[in-house]
Amino acid sequence: MSLKNKGPRIERFGDIADVIPLPNLTEIQVNSFRAFLQEDRAPDARDYTGLQSAFKEVFPIDETEKGRSTGLVLDFLEYRLGEPPYTPEECREKDVTYQAPMYAKLQLIHKDSGLIKEDQVFLGDLPLMTEDGSFVINGADRVIISQIHRSPGVYFTSSYKGIKKMYTGAIIPMPKRGPWIELEFAGGILEMKVNKRKFPVAMLLRVLGYDDASLKSLFTEFEPDMELPEDKSAGMGADEALLRLFTVLRPGDPPKRDKAIQYLYGLLADPRRYDLGEPGRFKMNTKLGVNRPERTLLTFQDGKFSDAGLVDTIRYLMALQYGRETVGMADADGVINDVPVGEDDIDHLGNRRVRTVGELLADQLRVGMGRMARGVRERMLLGNPDAATPTKLVNNRPIVAAMREFFGRSQLSQFKDQTNPLSDLRHKRRISALGPGGLTRERAGFDVRDVHRTHYGRICPIETPEGANIGLISSLASYAKVNDLGFIEAPYRKVAGGQVSDDVVYMTADIEDRYTVAQANSPLNSDGTFSDERVLARRKGDPLWYTPEEVDYMDVSPKQIVSINTSLIPFLEHDDANRALMGSNMQSQAVPLVRADSPAVGTGVERRVVTDSGTSVVSDVTGRVTYVDARVIQVTLTEDAPAAGMNQGNVRTFELVRFTRSNQGTNLDQHPIVDIGDTVTAGQVIADGPASDLGRLALGQNITIAIMPFDGFNFEDAICISEGLVRKDFYTSVHIEKDEIEARDTKLGPEKITRDIPGLSEAALRDLDEDGIVRVGAEVKPGDILVGKTSFKGESEPTPEERLLRSIFGEKAREVKDTSLRVQSGQGGIVVKTVRFRRGDEGVDLKPGVREMVRVYVAQKRQLQVGDKVANRHGNKGVVSKIMAPEDMPYLEDGTPVDLVFNPLGVPSRMNLGQILETHLGEVARLTGQKFETPVFDSVTEATIKEMLEVAAAERIQKNKDDGLELDKREQEVLDRAAKLGVITDTQGDYEKSQMELSRTGKSVLYDGRTGEPISGPVVVGTMYVMKLYHMVEDKLHARSTGPYSLITQQPLGGKAQFGGQRFGEMEVWALEAYGAAHTLQEMLTIKSDDIDGRDAAYQSIVKGEEVSGSTIPESFKVLVKELHSLGLDVEVLDNGDRAVDIFEGMMPKR
Structure with a gap:
């Protein structure tokens, strides 16, 4: 028997068949990590990417340091990963990281003798990705979310200086792989800005071998009458210009040719320090219409610097500034092509790329390896070259530290959201503009957060957080993929001569801009041609009508626009986007x-x-x-x-x-x-x-x-x-809480996990085993012991006489106190599991000073209660205000009581009508006992739902007739009232017809369960899918009588976690002042807050049953006085006789 035959029958609506299935929804994570490791490739066949690129950029380590040659070269041959010692499940159990040892085969070459020493070096453990796309770090599942940032490449933007429009160019390398370079016109001179230092571009061009004549021809190409601007480098040769440039960039250093060459090489020509990366070079070549392979901006050969894209950028910028529409650029074969000129939209997805987990990890490893390389060079210089081996030279600590830092503290490494399977999946598909090298919430403007036309099919326009991160954190669209360069691609069907094929092409946003794309819901004939003479299609995001022959591509599915979360909302097209956003998130x-x-x-x-x-x-x-x-x-x-x-x-x-x-x-x-x-x-x-x-x-x-x-x-x-x-x-759910306790070695002696606890009855210990650990299956309530533990009490220093007596008669039994782990307030349930870790057990790594640790898991069954938050998929959310007996709820004519009542005012103004249609179709599902699938943007029509409701109503009316049941007179009154209100037409007493008409509206006659009387008008009744959310009242309920106080202000702490009280703030003080409640107010601000002596005295009085005495000076007033003293103001408190009062009670030295 297959699953299809189990459960109710599912009927699918929708006219548009899926051309391709959804891709693997976690592939953005899994594929990226796979490409990072390249484990399936032979070491000599690995691409220059991921882990391999990190090694290749750091090795060989042979540079001279401070002018002294080391005579040694440490080179990298290959890397391999060992087997992980534990499975992911064992790692979660033992609080360890799921990782594999990383080894590199390195060889040390002695330059003088040619001697080669080869070694397999352990470089630390590398965390591994589990099959579902997450990591297990210290026993907890974590996800590395992808980061979206401005792609490296060349960009041209404009701004107004007065009334004149001025263009600027920017050349951006990969993050942390070189300086940003800006080109702008200032006073008729084209200037270049590197590391906050400006200089005329002509100066750098002279370094590249340009003389006055070639510079003039370059600058007058677009403006024939332009005079070559006079600058300090006029008439200089390449070497002079280089020294001049060096003095501008490094004003404090003495200008020497070698040093200047070394500096400029490191700045713009060294592939290790300046890297446009594959995406940057691709963007640069595409924008400028050239085909250069170099990943640097300049190249250095035979003692000379050469251009690798800078001159093309300058020519493009000048063509833009002087109003040209095209610029001639030479391709790889030297053929001049006209390249269209225009400024860039930095929010276009062709100009933004995604850094996935593999790239982020490689960047972090590069940092760690760079630190390791510095250590290797130091050891090469200080140690004995003959005794050196790869293992002795390499210290893996910087690499281990870099990995720990990244997985433990990076903004992009997040505690996995495992509330439900959807939140788990959504977390892995999340894309953030925040994080290292990204934007910050405060600096991000409206444009960067807004939906862009290129988001279509790539990033979901609906799903994003509601708070400060709105638009900065988004979700990948359902069919979108991230290509090898990091650009997001969307799938499209090919269209040729008006004929739509099933061939699917994935395109980036800038490639899509060249074509005309039809929507997925364009009607097609059986042979794949368009049914209509005009087709609604878009070009560069603008929708227009085109002939079928003008269309190049077609969307593959209506749901490709939205994310997975959003594509789960039925009738999404009838919901306002704001409420759909809430529905997606909830x-x-x-x-x-x-x-x-x-x-x-x-x-x-x-x-x-x-x-x-x-x-x-x-x-x-x-x-x-x-x-x-x-x-x-x-x-x-x-x-x-x-x-x-x-x-x-x-x-x-x-x-x-x-x-x-x-x-x-x-x-x-x-x-x-x-x-x-x-x-x-x-x-x-x-x-x-x-x-x-x-x-x-x-x-x-x-x-x-x-x-x-x-x-x-x-x-x-x-x-x-x-x-x-x-x-x-x-709506009952099971929640499992984890409690743990450690037994430590203390100065007073070791703590002990035991059942032998002083001062406790046998009843309190009934569920503990002989070791003092609660048994699995025990039901525990707040205050019950989970793990028994005793600690030694602190003793005062014994007198010499006591010491003498102890040494004669032996140590007396020292007193212990009860420090057991107990169930916290608001918790409790059934113990489902206990785990005990002892120091020395295999694979157990306890903190220093901890002898053993016990962990107890308690499962709690939570039923729906007043205060819990519930919501549907359309953003209609609320808190349960009353739980009524089923017999008091409104009921249908057949006696079926409704389960939940929503407020009708929550629908019209919020414009989420999808929930109404879901309710109507849900009513059909309830009456027929089947389930429906209605895809987004391709839903069942309202007419079809009306017909289905009418058929169901006809069956019900016929069944009532067959059973000899007549229509209730009170129901007739409701139908008459509905006709008066215009809900249905007046059928002149034909109530069967009225019932049929009412059923088409999706409304029913309801009766009040408390009175049995019909509700005066027809009501929308149906089946809706309603969820219980994670915000449960049991987690939020909190009360405090006495508890901890802040050390400085001595006021109660705030929040449930700190067992705090409620803050009686400025506005609450005004409220009591308005009522003239002076004594209540004084009590609130003194003995109930930070008057230490007063509150102690008040507590004593209450305990003894005496009248509560007055208050003394609150601690916050003392803090204020001290703050005024720190400002140099001599503030003192005077009594009635104008005598100074010491409010600090002799704690402070007299002045």
Whole structure:
């Protein structure tokens, strides 16, 4: 039996067939890391990229230092990775990093003797990517998100100086691989700016061998009457100009030819220090219409500098400044081509590129290896050259430190969002403009955050955060790919002579600008030609009508515009973008529920999310299921040849994850969905993970909802729900908390994990085993002991007499105190797992001074309660305000009570009408017992939904007739009222016709469960998919009587995490002042806050039952006085007799 035959039937709508399936949704991560490692290639066949490029740029290490030659050269031959010592699962258990040892084969060459020493050198451990595209660092899953930045290359922009439009050029290298170079006109002279120093371009051109005549011909090409500007380098030769340039760039250094050559070479011609990279050279060649291979701006050969793109840039800029439309550029064969001239849009996706995990990692390794190389040079100079070997010269600490820094502290290395499978997948597809070398929130303007026309099919225009990061963090569109140069590509179908083919081409934004592209929903005939005489298509983002012959390409799918999150919203085209944004983001906050239920109205993308997220078990073989239990599934291959990863013979064993804590505390649990004898194919889901229902994403529940006002219970987005949802565990979720305790060696003696705790009853210890650790399966409540621990009490220094007595009679039993790990307030549940780590155990790395550590996992079952946040996929969100008995909820004519009531005022102004259509189609699903898939931008039409509702209503009316049931008189009154309101036409008493007409509107007659009376007008009732979000009231509820205080101000700390109190701020003080509540106010600002003596006295009085006495001087006033003293103001407090009062109680020395 296959999965297709399990669960309700799914009917798919949509006229547009997918030409190509969605690509692997995690490939942006996996492919990048694979290209970084190049493990599948022979060492001598590896490309100059990733790890290989990092090695090649640092080695060979042979440079002289401070004029002294080392006589040694350390060169790199190849690298290899060893086997990781632990699996990712073991790494999560032991809090270690999933990594493999990295070895490099290095050879040390003695220049004088030609002696070669070869060695395999260990360079540290390299963290490895897991199959699902994340890393395990110190036991926690992390994701390296991709960064988008301005591509290296050449750019031309304009600005106004007065009324004159002036153009500037900028040549940008790869990040941290050289200086930015700016070219601009100032007072008629073309100047160049490098490292904040300006000089005339002519000076550098003379260094490149230009004389007065060639300079004049260059500058007068675009402006014949232009005079060559007089500058300080006029008439100079190349060497003189070089020294002059050196004095400008390095004003403090004495100008010497060798030093000047060395400086300019390092600045613009050394491939190790200045690198345009492949993307930069590609962009430069494309913009200038040339074909140069060099990755530097200048080249140096035979003691001379030569141009490698600078002169072409200058000519282009001058053509732009002097109003030319084209400029003649020579290609590789010397043929002059006319290149169109224009300024650049820096927000165009042709000018922005994505740095994926492989590139970011290679950059970090380059930094570490650069530091290592400096250490190697020092050892070469200081040590004995004859005794030197590669292993002795290389210290891997800088490389290890660089890796640790990157994975642990980089802004782009983030704690993986594992709330549900969708949030997991979305995190890996995220693209950020922030991070090292990127933008900052404060500096990023509106333009950079805004949606650009080139985002179409590449970056989702909907999905982005709502706060300060809006537009800076975005998501990859569903079909988009990142090419080898880092530019985002979108797929298009080829069109030739008006005939659409199934050949798909991936194009970057600047290549797409050359063509006319039709939309995916353009109607086609069966032979692939366009049905209409005119086709709506776009060129450079502008939509216009074209003839079919003018169209070059066509979109592959309507959903290619949006991200995976957004493509899960049915009827997206009927929602306002602001609310669709909220819906996209909130799906990633949905908590996986105990009873997973896939949406009755989906979009068809749900299966791919589950398959690609890595949270479910997907079979990689085709065969028959031969064994299933709660932890293992075995599949026997149908083919003879055993596939890779076989456990024994031709049987493939899949192990399931049970009750594991995710990063966010949600429950990662897998359960089989196949039976013995089932046939499975490669790529099929065989075990559901969290939020997965028969291989489809299931973030919420299909529940019956009504949209109507309900006695104010749904005022201001509050939501009223039925207790039936709670009783049936519809919105129950499991959350697993992790608590840990360490036993340390202290000055007073070692702490001990034990069951022997002083002063506790046997009842308090009933669930602890003989070692003092709680047993698995125990139910624990706040305050219960999880792990028993004792620590020695601090003792005062013994007197000489006591010391003498101790030495005579022996050490007395020292007192210990109870420092056990207890369940915190607001937590509790069932203990599902305990782990104990002891120093010296294999693979266990405890902190210094820690003897052992115990970790306890407690699972908590949380039902839906008042205060929890729920939402649908269209951005309609709210907090549960009341849980009513099912019999009090409004009910339908057949007695079905609704599960939830939404406020109707939450729909019109927010313009998210997709939820109304989902409710109508959901009602059809409820009545027919099937599920629907309606893709975004290709949804089922309203007319079809009306017909389906009418058919369902006709069946219901006929069934009522067959059962001899007549129409309720009260329902007739509601139908008459609906006719008066214009909801339906007046049928002159033909109530059957009225019912049919009402069904077409998607509305029903509802009855109030409390009174039994019908609700006065027809109400929208149907099935909607509603999710419970991660923002649960149980995590936010907090109360404090007494607790910790801040050391300086002595005021209560703030926030639940610090067990803080609520701040009585400036505005709250005004409120009490307005009421004249002087005593209450004084109490708030003194004994309830930072009056130390006063609050201690008040506490004593309350305990003893006495009257609370007055207050003393609050600590914050003392802080203010001290701050005034620090400003040199002599402030002192006087009593009634004008005598100075020492408010610091002798703590401060007298002045």
